[in-house]
Amino acid sequence: MTATPGTPASQPYPPPSPARARRGPSPLRDALATLGLPVLAALVLPAAFAGGGTRRWFGGRAESHRADAQAAKDAAATAFYELDTAQRDLRISVETISAVDDSPAARRAVSDFEALGRRIDEASRRYIQAVDAHDLDRHDLEAGTAARARTELTAAKDELDRVRQELDRFGSSLEPLLGKAETQLARLAPAVERARQSLLAASNALDAVRQRNLRADELAARLAALSPELTKLNQGAGRHGVQATLERAERVQREAGAILAEAERLPERAAETDHRLVSLRTRAQALTTRAGQVEPVLSELRRRFTAACWQDLQHVPEQAAENVRQAELKLREAQAARDAQHWADATSLLSTVRALLNATDEAVSAAGDRLGRLNAVQKDPQAEIERTRFAIRDAQRLAMTGRTTPDPRHARPLDDAVARLERAIGALEGRHPDYWHFLTETEGVRQTVARVVAQIREERGAGH
Structure with a gap:
């Protein structure tokens, strides 16, 4: 067998490529073997018969395009995997937010993630279609087909990358909500x-x-x-x-x-309840004794002063006795509640008892206080008059401080107070003066004066 020019006779023919090896039995090769011709010589014959024309080599250009398409496929697969991983990670963040936060911002984040999911599904669908459309392992893959596969796979990868970027930006926007949610989870x-x-x-x-x-x-x-x-x-x-x-x-x-x-x-509450029961029971007994002293006070008031001085106290003895009776009844109920350890009921009943005894104490004291004040003003009304005049003069000096004429808003009520005091003094000149009316009038004058003084100080304090 003559060696091909440029090839040593001792060198064997190169082995067929894997693509050719996969082709299986060849009828042409079998026929040539039957004729006893070497395969390489037989392959050279068509070229000789063709008059020296060029022959088409399937290996070089097609394999280059195949490699480029495979690289595009691998890159798209990587982009698909990275996008899928990022979506899974972000889904955990969104689920964390939705589990913790029900605010409008959180609900909007969930809906935005769902919209991104639809974009991801569409990009994934295009990628899968591009992969399924081209078998890059075919032995007869043509260069044009490989080039189209590379273009479609590259486009699918670019789309996956764009969606991944959108997903990354969305993930960054979730950081405040996610931080708040993680804080709550912590x-x-x-x-x-x-x-x-x-x-x-x-x-x-x-x-x-x-x-x-x-x-x-x-x-x-x-x-x-x-x-x-x-x-x-x-x-x-x-x-x-x-x-x-x-x-x-x-x-x-x-x-x-x-x-x-x-x-x-x-335990402290139980001890306190027991103490209050004893204390209020003792106070009720004392008020019973004091209420019995109101009638002699009223008798003296009737004997020495006009009816206007004591009429409003007429019902104090009966009211005091009724209040004490009600207080003692509530005390028994409170004791029963305490024995049953109904602490809230016992506390409420004891508060009622205290209110009843306070009202009784005030009414009983009012009768004695009334007699004492009437005795004092009957003996020396001038002390009450001077006390009231002093309050008026003090207010008048304050109203004139820093002024040549008083403010009418202050002068008018003070002038009315002076006139009211003079009328009250004049009422004492009768045969049976109403000392209680006199005391209530002087008290009313002092209250009016006190309001004027408070108004002046408030205005000056505000810079007016």
């Missing part, structure tokens, strides 16, 4: 644990007061009412939502803390 576990510990502390406190023969039924009922809330806390935020779980944990902690505080104070 609060979740500690808040739930604090709620559990508060419930445990409240339960232990109730056990402690029961050992002191204090039933604490009301507190126990309030604690039992928190049991469904604890069940929901144990079920977790995945079922009830982060925000709702946070609010529930804080509410349970707050209510359990209140139960704990009341349980710890219960």
